[in-house]
Amino acid sequence: MRDWDDAYANSAHVPGSDRLPALWAERAAAYRAALKHFRPDIAYGSGERQRLDLVLPDGDSKGLVVFVHGGYWMRFDKSFWTDLAEGGRHHGFAVALPSYTLTPDARISDITAEIAAAVATAAAHVSGPIRLAGHSAGGHLVTRMLCDDSRLAPAIYNRIAATLSISGLHDLRPLLKTKMNATLGMTLEEATLESAALHLPRGHAPVTAWVGGAERPEFIRQAELMANVWTGFDVATRLVIEPGYNHFTVVDGLRDPSSKITASLVGLD
Structure with missing residues (x-):
C-alpha cells in the first residue's frame, strides 16, 4: 500500500527545509522595504485574512498577475x-498577492x-489581461478559477490570458x-468538487503545469495529469519539468526577471 503521507511530505525530503520559512519572510520583508510602488492590505472581503497586496511597476501596467x-x-x-513579484513587476505587470483564510x-x-x-478585486484595480499563477495549493486554487463552475464573472474570466x-x-x-x-477536513465529495482535473474547463485559456524534476513523484504526476486531461478539451496545455529543482526552489525563479519560469508567467516564452 502506498504511503500517501510520504508522497506529499516535501519538507522531509529537502535538507534544511525547516529554516526556509524564516528565510522567505526575511527576503520578502527586505523586498517590500525597497519597493517604490506598493499598496498593502487591500480588502477583498470582510474576513481578517481577506486582504491582498499589490506590487506596481514603475510605469504603466501591461496587465495583472x-x-x-x-x-x-x-x-x-x-x-x-512579496519578492516573487519581481519577475512580473520588472516586465511591467502589476502583481497581486492575496492571503486567504x-x-x-x-x-x-x-x-x-x-x-x-x-481576483475580482485585483482586476478592479488593474486593467488589461490577467495572468494567474500559484504554487502548490496555490496551483490548485488558480486552476479552479478556470473550471466550469468558476465563480469569476464573465467580464473578469474573459480577461484571463494564461495560468501557471x-x-x-x-x-x-x-x-x-x-x-x-x-x-x-475534506470529504470525498469536496475533494472531487475541488479537483480541477475532474472538471471541464470553462473556456480555452492556456494552462502551463510547471514542476521541479527533483520534486516528490506525486507532484510530477499531478502536473502531468493536469496537462494531459485538459488537452482533451481543446485547452492549450503545457508541461514543464525543470531539472534539478525541488518543491521549494522551483518557485524561486519568479524573483528573477530573466528566468524561464518568469518568461512563461509573462508570456515571453
Whole structure:
C-alpha cells in the first residue's frame, strides 16, 4: 500500500527545509522595504485574512498577475512571498498577492471562493489581461478559477490570458488518505468538487503545469495529469519539468526577471 503521507511530505525530503520559512519572510520583508510602488492590505472581503497586496511597476501596467501562495491550505500568508513579484513587476505587470483564510477555519471550497473574490478585486484595480499563477495549493486554487463552475464573472474570466500552476495539486482525492486531512477536513465529495482535473474547463485559456524534476513523484504526476486531461478539451496545455529543482526552489525563479519560469508567467516564452 502506498504511503500517501510520504508522497506529499516535501519538507522531509529537502535538507534544511525547516529554516526556509524564516528565510522567505526575511527576503520578502527586505523586498517590500525597497519597493517604490506598493499598496498593502487591500480588502477583498470582510474576513481578517481577506486582504491582498499589490506590487506596481514603475510605469504603466501591461496587465495583472495574481500569485496565490501554497502551504497545503493550512499555513503562510501573503507576507512570505512579496519578492516573487519581481519577475512580473520588472516586465511591467502589476502583481497581486492575496492571503486567504486557512483550514480548519475555512473549508477548501470556501478558500476557492475567496480567491475568486481576490481576483475580482485585483482586476478592479488593474486593467488589461490577467495572468494567474500559484504554487502548490496555490496551483490548485488558480486552476479552479478556470473550471466550469468558476465563480469569476464573465467580464473578469474573459480577461484571463494564461495560468501557471507551479507544483500544483489538481486531484485532491489522494489527500483523503493523509494525516493532514484531519486539518483539511475534506470529504470525498469536496475533494472531487475541488479537483480541477475532474472538471471541464470553462473556456480555452492556456494552462502551463510547471514542476521541479527533483520534486516528490506525486507532484510530477499531478502536473502531468493536469496537462494531459485538459488537452482533451481543446485547452492549450503545457508541461514543464525543470531539472534539478525541488518543491521549494522551483518557485524561486519568479524573483528573477530573466528566468524561464518568469518568461512563461509573462508570456515571453
